[in-house]
Amino acid sequence: MYSLDNTQSLENEYNAAKKLGIDAELADKVNFPFKIKKALKFKNQAQFNPLKFLRAISEKLTIYENTTALDITEENSVVTKDGIEIKANKIVVAKHYPFLNTPGYYFMKMHQERSYVIALENAQDVNGMYIGVDKNSYSFRNYKNLLLLGGIAQRTGENEEGGAYNKLRKVAKEFYPNSVEKYHWSAQDCMTLDSIPYIGHYSSKTPNIYVETGFKKWRMTSSMAAAMIISDMILENENEFSEIFSPGRFNISTAIKMLLMIL
Incomplete structure (x- = not known):
């Protein structure tokens, strides 16, 4: 984690890491084409291919593709786009965005952002x-012979005129004038009202239906926490x-007030 001017937040994070026994250190210099104010380094991290990881943990599962779920009945049946009902004792809604508006009201408790x-x-x-902690900062990491440069986070729908990729390309030419763009893509994820994922019962009225959503672009790690919970x-x-991540931590009136503050 690096900053161009906000050293206090990194120092707070460093102190918290030390209390938790996490191996961390503060640095004044990293391998960037520009100067930083401070960086927080976490040692012994792993970078891995998510598809290879998914393949390993799903080997004993039976997976049905092209089976879009449209509804869940009161009898605990998942209704597919072809009208087939799949009965289950327990159902986990692990979609990008929960598709049942009621109960749960997740459309009032989340918005979506793209980077x-x-x-x-x-x-x-x-x-x-590397990920920047400052507003409008960038992320950097290598994959084989490529450098992945990320940034330009914005609320979904606010890029009506386009241009987000061009902003990144301009930054790339400034930092790495001899670089050549090979690929580009965007990521979109759900953002909760308090930046903590919703993990647990879909609602107080659905004791056999569970949900995991709102990972704020940290799905790789947060989904593992959700699986355990x-x-x-x-x-x-x-x-x-479980209580920290409980989707029931917001009632409807609170959600409306916070939603209006976001808007």
Whole structure:
């Protein structure tokens, strides 16, 4: 994590990491084409291919593709686009965005944001994975012979005239004038009212339906936390984190007030 001017937030994060026993250190210099004020380094991290990871953890599962779920009945049946009903004792809605508006009212408790990435050849090896803590900062990491440059986060729908990729391309030419763009893509994720994911019962009225959403572009790690929490809930095991992530932490009136503040 790096900053061009906000060192206090990194120092607070460093102190918190030390209290938790996480191996971290503060640095004044990283392998960037520009100067930074401060960076917080976490050692022994892993960068891995999410598709290979998904393949390994799903080997014992039966997966049905092209089976869009449209509804869940009161009898705990998932209704597909072809009218087929799939009965289950427990149902986990692990979609990008929960598709049942009521109960739950997730459309009042979340909005969506998009960010952009371009993959560059002939760019610098940054020797790590970096994310900026300042507003309008960028992320950097290498994959094989490519540098992935990300940024330009914005609320979904606010890029009506386009131009987000061009902004990144301009930055790329400034930082790495000899680089060549090979690929570009965007990421979109759900943002909760308090930046903490919703993990647990879909609502107080659906004891056999669970949800995990609102990962704020940190799905790779947060989904693993969600898997452990929901597994414990289904098995009726105690989990000390379930209350923190509970979707029921907001009532409707609170959600309306906070939604209006966001808008």
